[in-house]
Amino acid sequence: MKIVSAHEGVVPISSSMRNAFIDFSAMDCSILALVSDVVIDGQPVVGYGFNSNGRYSAGEILRRRILPRLTEADPEALRAEDGQLSPSKAWDLMMRNEKPGGHGERSVAVGVVDMALHDLVSKIAGVPLYRWLSDQYGDGQPDSSVFVYAAGGYYAPGKGLRELQDEMRGFLDAGYHVVKMKIGGADLADDLSRIEAVLEVLGGDGSRLAVDVNGKFDLATALEYGRAIEPYGLFWYEEVGDPLDYALNATLCEHYRHPIATGENLFSLQDARNLIRHGGMRADRDYIQVDPALSYGLIEYLRIQDMLAQHGWSSRRCIPHGGHQFSLHIAAALKLGGNESYPGEFQPTGGFADNVVVANSRASLGDQPGIGFEAKANFYRVLRDLHR
Ligand SMILES: [Mg+2]
Numbered sequence: 001m002k003i004v005s006a007h008e009g010v011v012p013i014s015s016s017m018r019n020a021f022i023d024f025s026a027m028d029c030s031i032l033a034l035v036s037d038v039v040i041d042g043q044p045v046v047g048y049g050f051n052s053n054g055r056y057s058a059g060e061i062l063r064r065r066i067l068p069r070l071t072e073a074d075p076e077a078l079r080a081e082d083g084q085l086s087p088s089k090a091w092d093l094m095m096r097n098e099k100p101g102g103h104g105e106r107s108v109a110v111g112v113v114d115m116a117l118h119d120l121v122s123k124i125a126g127v128p129l130y131r132w133l134s135d136q137y138g139d140g141q142p143d144s145s146v147f148v149y150a151a152g153g154y155y156a157p158g159k160g161l162r163e164l165q166d167e168m169r170g171f172l173d174a175g176y177h178v179v180k181m182k183i184g185g186a187d188l189a190d191d192l193s194r195i196e197a198v199l200e201v202l203g204g205d206g207s208r209l210a211v212d213v214n215g216k217f218d219l220a221t222a223l224e225y226g227r228a229i230e231p232y233g234l235f236w237y238e239e240v241g242d243p244l245d246y247a248l249n250a251t252l253c254e255h256y257r258h259p260i261a262t263g264e265n266l267f268s269l270q271d272a273r274n275l276i277r278h279g280g281m282r283a284d285r286d287y288i289q290v291d292p293a294l295s296y297g298l299i300e301y302l303r304i305q306d307m308l309a310q311h312g313w314s315s316r317r318c319i320p321h322g323g324h325q326f327s328l329h330i331a332a333a334l335k336l337g338g339n340e341s342y343p344g345e346f347q348p349t350g351g352f353a354d355n356v357v358v359a360n361s362r363a364s365l366g367d368q369p370g371i372g373f374e375a376k377a378n379f380y381r382v383l384r385d386l387h388r
Helices: 059-071 087-094 105-125 129-137 161-173 188-201 219-232 246-255 269-278 297-310 325-334 377-387
Strands: 003-012 028-040 043-050 145-151 179-182 209-212 236-238 260-262 339-341 362-364
Touching: 003 059, 003 377, 028 059, 028 105, 028 377, 043 105, 059 087, 059 105, 087 105, 087 297, 105 129, 105 297, 129 325, 145 325, 161 179, 161 188, 179 188, 188 209, 188 219, 219 236, 219 246, 246 260, 246 269, 269 297, 297 325, 325 339
Parallel strands: 145 179, 145 339, 179 209, 209 236, 236 260
Antiparallel strands: 003 028, 028 043, 145 362
């Protein structure tokens, strides 16, 4: 089997909403189709990938460095011992002549290709990705459903407390039990009113509400907010300071006793390891949110899982950022704690297959071969146009 052609493109996933750090008016996303020479039902098998959300498209790196290393490689060099395409060997080729450190946009580009390769190999095997991953890397018994929480509660023009409450009620009606909202984009008094408005919808149960700062706070503000929200007993307090400020995070962990979550802007094994070594994260309560699509793909995510296990962390403490189909499969196969979900946001790339059901805050998994983009109609139209 070999890759016949690679087709890369960009789609807008823009929106008028904002978090504490950025607005999404110009947000876009790289998309990719890898066409293979394997034919099933008269059609060549195609693997698709994209780069999650929150980081911009990485077309320049894909076109100039990452994709040529893959498409110009000897097909033999990409083959596993069983003769099938090896995403792991492909990863080594894509990263050839890349210096260590400086992860970021490069990790996004590699993540896009890694996703497409995993879509391709599981389609060729004729099984859903979670099944393929569980057999390759897990215990062969994937979870049959995955915990998901509804992420929203952004700041947006004209959005008051009533609209925020309506949004959260919509999440509960859609089958979610835990919801997330943004904080740090207003002052503390305003944010506390917003939190209390959402808690009203949740019957006063703080353990069903997560809050996300998107890396905005300095240490003093992190501690001030921490003191103010501690009595609510929230589900988690997310990405409170700069993602690479491990000392801030460690100090916060000494003062804030409820769960903290972070990691969506850590893009490598090395950065994730530094968080565990120096960030004060507590394996009995905190959450790691590294998003495989943004951080060099599943091959690197497996290394991160190994590192976490060495440090005594359960895979159940990982709930990836991004709310996309790739991580839903990974969560089921590697027995993670769950996956983010953005009902209705970041279209057409975000969200799960059209037939995925969320009930009691758990998402079902489809039986489509591969990642299942073909079962997400609005996105599949865009992906198909890449190579036709
Ligand atoms: Mg976040």
